[in-house]
Amino acid sequence: MAIRSLFPVLPMSTSYSFPSPSTAAGAAAADRLLAPPQGSDFFDASSPAALDRLADGNRKLLRDLSTFGIGGPCSFFLESSRPAHLLCAARLARARSLPLLILGRGSNCLFADRGFDGLVVLNRFSSASAGAGDDGVEVVGFGRVRAWSGYPFNRLGVQTAAEGWGGLEFAGGIPGTVGGAAFMNAGANGQETAEVVESVEVVTREGDVRILGRDEVRFGYRWSSLQDMQDLAAIIAVTFRLRSAPAARERQREFLDGRRKTQPIGERSAGSVFRNPAGLGVTAGELIDIAGLKGLKIGGAKVSELHANFIVNTGGATAKDVLALISAIKERVDQMFGIELMEEIRYVPYSSS
Ligand SMILES: Cc1cc2nc3c(=O)[nH]c(=O)nc-3n(C[C@H](O)[C@H](O)[C@H](O)COP(=O)(O)OP(=O)(O)OC[C@H]3O[C@@H](n4cnc5c(N)ncnc54)[C@H](O)[C@@H]3O)c2cc1C
Numbered sequence: 411m412a413i414r415s416l417f418p419v420l421p422m423s424t425s426y427s428f429p430s431p432s433t434a435a436g437a438a439a440a441d442r443l444l445a446p447p448q449g450s451d452f453f454d455a456s457s458p459a460a461l462d463r464l465a466d467g468n469r470k471l472l473r474d475l476s477t478f479g480i481g482g483p484c485s486f487f488l489e490s491s492r493p494a495h496l497l498c499a500a501r502l503a504r505a506r507s508l509p510l511l512i513l514g515r516g517s518n519c520l521f522a523d524r525g526f527d528g529l530v531v532l533n534r535f536s537s538a539s540a541g542a543g544d545d546g547v548e549v550v551g552f553g554r555v556r557a558w559s560g561y562p563f564n565r566l567g568v569q570t571a572a573e574g575w576g577g578l579e580f581a582g583g584i585p586g587t588v589g590g591a592a593f594m595n596a597g598a599n600g601q602e603t604a605e606v607v608e609s610v611e612v613v614t615r616e617g618d619v620r621i622l623g624r625d626e627v628r629f630g631y632r633w634s635s636l637q638d639m640q641d642l643a644a645i646i647a648v649t650f651r652l653r654s655a656p657a658a659r660e661r662q663r664e665f666l667d668g669r670r671k672t673q674p675i676g677e678r679s680a681g682s683v684f685r686n687p688a689g690l691g692v693t694a695g696e697l698i699d700i701a702g703l704k705g706l707k708i709g710g711a712k713v714s715e716l717h718a719n720f721i722v723n724t725g726g727a728t729a730k731d732v733l734a735l736i737s738a739i740k741e742r743v744d745q746m747f748g749i750e751l752m753e754e755i756r757y758v759p760y761s762s763s
Pocket of ligand 1: 458514517518557585588590591592593594632643645674679682756
C-alpha cells in the first residue's frame with residue numbers, strides 16, 4: 411500500500427481549523443458542516459418520502475457490512491459520507507422512534523439472522539466530502555492528528571508509525587474505523603486507543619456537536635463511557651496526541667508479523683470473541699485452548715485452530731451457530747476452571763424488545 415505522508419515536512423504546529431461549537435464563529439461553521447443538503451426533503455423528518463428513501467435498507471444485508479459475513483436485512487439504511495447526513499438521520503430516527511445503529515467496518519459485531527429492525531447508518535466520513543483534510547485526516551499540531559470517524563484505523567496506524575510517531579503502532583492490524591476504535595477502546599500489544607486520545611467530537615441525538623476532552627471520556631478494557639452515553643448519535647472525529655518514536659514502524663512490523671502467525675487473518679471473523687479475564691494472568695484464548703475446544707464446530711461456525719479466541723465463519727455460518735458455539739465454550743470453560751467468560755464482540759439483536 412502506498413503511504414501518503416501525514417507529516418510532509420517536519421511535524422510542526424498548524425492551525426486547528428475544525429469548527430469549535432464553543433465560539434460564535436465555530437458554531438456557525440459547525441452549522442454549515444451539519445446543514446442538511448440543500449433543496450432536498452430527503453432528511454426532513456416530517457416528510458413521508460424521507461423514510462421511503464431509507465427503506466431501501468430492506469435490500470441491504472448486514473452480512474455484507476460485517477467482517478463475520480453474518481446477518482439479515484436492516485429495515486432502513488443510509489450510507490453516510492457527511493456528518494450532516496448522520497445528523498439528519500439521527501433526527502429522523504428520533505422523530506419516528508426508530509432504533510439507530512451507527513456502523514464502522516462491522517469488525518466487532520455479530521448481527522442477528524433476522525437482521526436489524528431499525529436504521530443502520532454506515533459511517534463513511536473519511537474523505538474530502540466530509541470537509542476536512544484531503545483524505546479525512548489532518549495534522550493539527552505537533553504530533554497531533556485529527557481523523558474523521560470513518561477513517562480506517564489501520565491506515566492511520568501505519569501512516570503515523572511510518573512518519574516516526576508512536577502510540578498507534580497497534581492499530582496497524584485492526585480492521586475497524588477511528589470511530590469504532592474510540593467507542594470500543596480498541597487495543598493490542600500492550601497499547602490501547604485511550605492512551606493517545608486527546609478529544610472526541612460527537613453529535614448528539616438532539617443534533618448538537620460536542621467536543622469531549624480526554625478528561626470527559628472514561629476508558630476501560632475494551633470499554634469507553636461513549637458506550638453508555640444515552641444521547642450519543644455518533645462520534646464524528648477523534649484527535650490523537652502522539653509522541654516521537656523513530657522505531658515505531660519497526661515495532662509495528664513486529665506486531666503485524668506476530669498477528670499473521672497467530673491469528674486467522676484471511677478468514678471471516680470479528681476478532682477476539684471473549685475478553686481476557688481480569689487479574690488471572692491467563693488469556694481467554696489460552697483457557698479455550700486448554701479446554702480442548704480448538705476446531706469445535708457448530709453449523710458453519712468454528713473455533714479457529716490458529717487462535718482459540720477467534721470464531722470463524724467457514725461458510726454459511728448463521729448468528730444462531732455462533733451464539734450456540736459461544737454458549738458451548740462458556741459452559742466448558744466454566745465447568746473446567748470455574749471462570750465465566752464475557753463476550754468482547756457486540757451482538758446486535760433484531761430488536762431490543
Ligand atoms: C481480524 C480482526 C482482528 C481484530 N483485532 C483486534 C485487536 O487487536 N484489538 C481490538 O481491540 N479489536 C480487534 N478487532 C475488533 C474490531 O476491529 C475493533 O473493535 C474495532 O475497533 C471496531 O471498529 P469498527 O469500525 O469495525 O466498529 P463496528 O464493528 O462497526 O462497531 C462496533 C461498535 O462501535 C459502534 N460505533 C462504530 N463507529 C461508531 C461511531 N462513529 N460513533 C458511535 N458509535 C460507533 C457501533 O455502533 C458498535 O456498537 C479485530 C477484528 C478482526 C476482524
